[in-house]
Amino acid sequence: MRVVSGIQPTGNLHLGNYLGAIKQWVAMQDAMAPGDDCLFFLADLHALTGTVEPRALAANTIEMAATLLAAGIDPDRAILFNQARVKAHSELAWILGGTARIGWLNRMTQWKDKAGKNREGASVGLFTYPVLQAADVLAYNATHVPVGDDQKQHLELARDIATKFNTDYAVDLFTLPEPFISKAAPRVMSLRDGAAKMSKSDPSDMSRINLVDDDDLIVQKLRKAKTDPEPLPADATGLAERPEARNLVTIYAALADESVDAVLARYAGQGFGAFKPALADLAVATLSPIRERLTRLLDDRADVANVLDRGAARARDLAAPTLKAAQEAVGLLI
Numbered sequence: 253m254r255v256v257s258g259i260q261p262t263g264n265l266h267l268g269n270y271l272g273a274i275k276q277w278v279a280m281q282d283a284m285a286p287g288d289d290c291l292f293f294l295a296d297l298h299a300l301t302g303t304v305e306p307r308a309l310a311a312n313t314i315e316m317a318a319t320l321l322a323a324g325i326d327p328d329r330a331i332l333f334n335q336a337r338v339k340a341h342s343e344l345a346w347i348l349g350g351t352a353r354i355g356w357l358n359r360m361t362q363w364k365d366k367a368g369k370n371r372e373g374a375s376v377g378l379f380t381y382p383v384l385q386a387a388d389v390l391a392y393n394a395t396h397v398p399v400g401d402d403q404k405q406h407l408e409l410a411r412d413i414a415t416k417f418n419t420d421y422a423v424d425l426f427t428l429p430e431p432f433i434s435k436a437a438p439r440v441m442s443l444r445d446g447a448a449k450m451s452k453s454d455p456s457d458m459s460r461i462n463l464v465d466d467d468d469l470i471v472q473k474l475r476k477a478k479t480d481p482e483p484l485p486a487d488a489t490g491l492a493e494r495p496e497a498r499n500l501v502t503i504y505a506a507l508a509d510e511s512v513d514a515v516l517a518r519y520a521g522q523g524f525g526a527f528k529p530a531l532a533d534l535a536v537a538t539l540s541p542i543r544e545r546l547t548r549l550l551d552d553r554a555d556v557a558n559v560l561d562r563g564a565a566r567a568r569d570l571a572a573p574t575l576k577a578a579q580e581a582v583g584l585l586i
């Protein structure tokens with residue numbers, strides 16, 4: 253098993269990132285068998301496709317690496333690095349740019365959402381973003397890519413690129429990566445709007461729980477989370493038309509490692525006046541130890557930078573043979 257996944261270092265991590273991705277990363281790292289590898293990276297090259305604030309990018313990269321360590325990524329078992337330090341990502345992305353088709357990229361919903369009506373003014377990097385993402389996973393012949401539901405389309409594209417490359421150059425080079433999407437929390441929704449994804453770009457901070465929020469703020473955000481006046485139903489089918497209620501119960505179940513039905517069996521018939529404080533207790537119990545470890549880790553940023561250095565060296569070794577084989581396949585090696 254070769255597990256690979258990344259996260260953009262563009263500000264605070266939130267509960268959606270934690271439940272949709274990072275919790276799976278830690279679980280997969282913990283379940284690793286001999287011969288397996290887990291590679292997790294800060295996608296700093298991807299962050300260049302949006303507005304770049306150089307000082308903030310460097311600081312965010314260290315802070316988010318520290319957050320991953322605080323959340324349970326163990327650098328002795330998993331390989332943790334920042335993408336920019338492993339040149340194979342960019343080099344392979346350029347090669348794969350010859351294989352990916354404009355029509356495929358035009359269909360990417362993230363591109364359509366982020367570029368909006370201003371396609372002509374969007375960066376070229378934003379458009380070719382999924383090609384770099386394909387290189388991220390194909391460089392390591394990833395078998396499993398743990399991500400939230402919003403990244404599924406990008407991984408399907410990575411599979412299409414891999415298949416076309418293998419076919420066009422008559423090689424059996426790239427492994428087709430499987431998206432591994434959290435069953436418990438594939439898409440954590442905003443606390444203010446059950447139809448919108450919890451996201452760091454939402455202008456309302458009340459819409460998300462950041463991993464750095466203090467206990468009082470977590471309690472306050474959950475108390476103010478949008479809900480409906482009905483009591484909780486007896487099972488998941490009763491949440492079908494209640495997106496905000498469904499979101500809060502899903503968050504509870506994912507935090508507690510329980511099924512939605514098991515949570516509802518305990519809270520059926522009760523209102524949010526009882527459920528929200530229980531959810532807040534659970535969220536605080538999960539997040540406050542992470543926040544405390546993060547504070548300690550950030551006392552020694554040089555140590556975090558060293559972890560990234562070591563991780564990049566290991567990642568470079570793993571990516572080198574695939575990059576070389578791709579260069580050979582297209583005729584770049586003389």
Ligand code: TYM
Nearest residue numbers: 257258259260268269272273295388399400438439440450
């Ligand atoms: P990013 O930085 O937006 O998010 C990191 C991870 O968090 C997941 N996620 C969510 N999951 C559930 N509910 C939510 N509300 C939610 N919001 C975010 C994302 O699905 C993701 O798994 N393009 C990627 C980074 C990337 C990458 C890669 C991922 C670059 N190269 C290669 C996998 C493999 C991104 O911007 O994720």
